[in-house]
Amino acid sequence: MRIVLINMPFASVYRPSIGIGLLQSALEKRGIACQSLYLNLEFASIIGLEAYDHLSEYTSYPTNALAGDWIFTQSLFDIDNFDEYRDYLLTTFPHARRKPDAPDRSFKRLLDIRSRVEAFLEQAVEKYDWHKYDVIGFTTVFQQNTAALSLARRLKRRFPDKFIIFGGANVEGPMGLGTLNAYDFVDAVCSGEGDNSFIAFIEALREKRDPSLCRVPGITLRADFGAALPPEPSSAVPVHDMDSLPYPDYDDYFEQFESFDLPESERKRRLLFEASRGCWWGQKSHCLFCGLNGSTLKFRSKSAERALEEILYLRERYQAHTNKMTAVDNIIDMNYFKTLLPEIRDRNLDLDMFYETKANLTKEQIQLFQQAGFHYVQPGIESVITSVLKLMRKGVSMLQNVRLLKWCAEFSITPLWNFLYGFPGENAQEYDETSYLIPSLTHLMPPGSVSPIRLDRFSPYYTSANQYGIHNIRPLRSYELIYPSLSSQDRMNIAYHFDFDYVHEQHPAVYTKRITQAIRKWQSEYQQSEFFSVMKEGSLILVDTRSVALQSTTLLSPFETAVYLECDNMISSLNVTIRLKEKGMDVSKEDVHQCLMKFVRRSWMLTEGDVFLSLAIPLGNYSPKKAGLQRLMDITSPVPQAVVRTSS
The missing domain is CATH 3.20.20.70 (Aldolase class I)
Structure with missing residues (x-):
């Protein structure tokens, strides 16, 4: 018996599949021949690594858009709904309009990538010797589902005797039953951890040769194999002894990687x-x-x-x-x-x-x-x-x-x-x-x-929605565009990500505008912002290039230095006072608290409930970014320049 396990787009090209690697290793330990086929690498070599990364690494398209899955929609359903999908992106994700030409470039890229899909799938069917495999397995996680379904449909059409099984997060629990119900070219799904269930199923199939005689918890067969689909999916027996697992086999990944023209990606693997x-x-x-x-x-x-x-x-x-x-x-x-x-x-x-x-x-x-x-x-x-x-x-x-x-x-x-x-x-x-x-x-x-937040299947927000003020749960709008021929119930069954409404009205898009703008500014200022401390002659010097800084360099007094050093970890004002007294300093709680609040006002510390935390990074192990290096050179020179003492 021979097995092939397939990793489809848009799995990352930079990482092998550990799921496939574990199953291949486990099968071969039992004398069952298995090959891993990384067709994601092949597609990346066809469309180019940059274009592939825009989808697989989510560098251009929002996660909720599921753009990688949409790429294969036309192939799977013979439906061209590009105009509708484009309108959906523009209305649902308005930040796509930030640069005037960004939407045009993004949409042209989507069409260019989609135009390569049919040739890629036809090549995959013709290029490999599928006759030699008894079982064809697809892993499907994240944005791999429509790609896997598209190839599976073609393989079943060409090789109807081949047994096709899906496994991975996209077919766990009800999603697996939904897949079997919607697609008659998928023979079985493996729900949950496949280390025990998939291996046991393949061993049983090797012995009995008839899938209908191979009933294993965690493996659900389509109804054609003699039993109606169960109302609830069967659960795989999880691995209890983690030490018993084999090492993953990544040989096929690296061998196939070298066969494709992806040189610029080697350093990221x-x-x-x-x-x-x-x-x-x-x-x-x-x-x-x-x-x-x-x-x-x-x-x-x-x-x-x-x-x-x-x-x-x-x-x-x-x-x-x-x-x-x-x-x-x-x-x-x-x-x-x-x-x-x-x-x-x-x-x-x-x-x-x-x-x-x-x-x-x-x-x-x-x-x-x-x-x-x-x-x-x-x-x-x-x-x-x-x-x-x-x-x-x-x-x-x-x-x-x-x-x-x-x-x-x-x-x-x-x-x-x-x-x-x-x-x-x-x-x-x-x-x-x-x-x-x-x-x-x-x-x-x-x-x-x-x-x-996005509502995900299996989360408490999903399983106990009423308890947490959530209702009207429905698949993300993107599922309707990616699976246009499925019924609303089938889409509900196969979806992992959902939209929802609040039981008690709230409008997060409105009340988070200010903090969103502040965080965007944080992202843009990060490379130029520094705030670190240097100890010189018994006193701390604070180097501060943040936009909030009143001055770029400040020398703390010995008392202020002692207080500041105690707050590298979270600490109350009372405990700061106690520690300083234990070190022989004559301080009062009032003086310490006043000093701490001064630090907070200067944005040198944060406080919450009378607990304080310093924000300056101690220089010892820290390597300043470029913006802080010149100030550091000034400070550590024999005659420090422009060091300002704190005002009392």
Whole structure:
């Protein structure tokens, strides 16, 4: 028996599919021949990497537009609805009009890419020897669904005896049943984790040769195989022993990558590794907007030894191709700060790594990330408004999020995050109030985007909508344009992203205008903004090029220096006083509080509920951006110039 697993556009060309890699490895360990086919690489080579990235990396088209899926709509349904889709983009995403010629260029690009689809699909059918495969599997996540369906339809038409199965996030739970109901050329779907269910199904098929005799939890067959579609999808048995998983096999990805003309993308390639599944925070307090994990929220992680072995294996096997690695975990196992990360640090592996985490890390943990080679983290910040963070059940405060941004800057780690708004029941006034805080933060990494929340399937907002003031749930308008021939019920079944209405009227697009403008300015000013501190002769010098700064350089008094240094971490005014007294300083609580409030007025600190946090980045481990280097040279020269003392 031979299996082929296909990765279609618009999966990123820079990363192999870990899902395909794991399944291929598991099948081959059982003596079942399997090949991975990265047709996303082939399509990228046809249309050009720049055009491909506009869709796969969301650099030009809004995420909610699902433009990558629309590209294959005409091929799948034989319907040309470009004019309608263009009008939808212009009316729903008005920021597309910012540059006068931007919409024209974007739409021309869409048409150019779409014009290549038919030839690409026909070439795929003719180029590969499909006769030798018994099972053709498609992974479908994010913007891969219509591409996978388009090729599957052609393959079934040409090779009707081939068994076609879909797996991935786009067919989990009800979406899988919806796919089987809507498309008779899909023979089965694998819902949830396929490590057990898909492998068991293929082994059963190898033995019995008849799909109707291969009933495995997590695998649903279309009705033609002797049983009506169930009202509810069957659940795959999740992996409990994470150490039992094989190493992913990426050989086919790199071999095929080299065969296509994509040279400029080589430096961006990253290996994917997995140390855990599920979310330990979500088990305790499921973030209300999060639809990740579906039915497998339970947190499971590999032992540190096994996780390290996998990292070392991937590094050794693929080091000729890349030294970059990304953890696909939803959240890091906090035990890894005591076990896995110190091991990675001590081995000096020269890796450029990425991990997702919570924002309430200690400074030591962030430094350990840096020492272990993690240049990027995704801390799930989402907002800098404490009440909104509580509303979404993030378990952090505004000060904790800002602290994370500051410490990441200090240790040269890039935190990737987005600013979300539009949560049911949020306080509109707080957005205006917080907009005045934003100019204080422009030296720290800004959010990549500012956008309203999207309702995702499996999130608490979706599953318990009435409880959270949400109603009239319907698929995003883009689904109607991408799947124009499907019934509204079929679209509801296959959709992952939804629009909704608030039970209690609120208008986030109106009350977030000011903070959105402030964040846009933050994004534009970030590269020129600096705010760091330098210790010179027992006193701190604050170097400040933010637009909010009253002066670019300020020398603090010894007392002010002592107070400021205590606030690198969040601390109350009382505890600052206690610590200074423990160091032998004769200070009063009133003097300390007065000093702290002065720092707040100057935008050198933030405060919330009598807790304070300094904003200047200590120079020790920090490398200033270009804007701050000249000021630093002035300060560290034998005779500092233009250093202004604080006024009393």
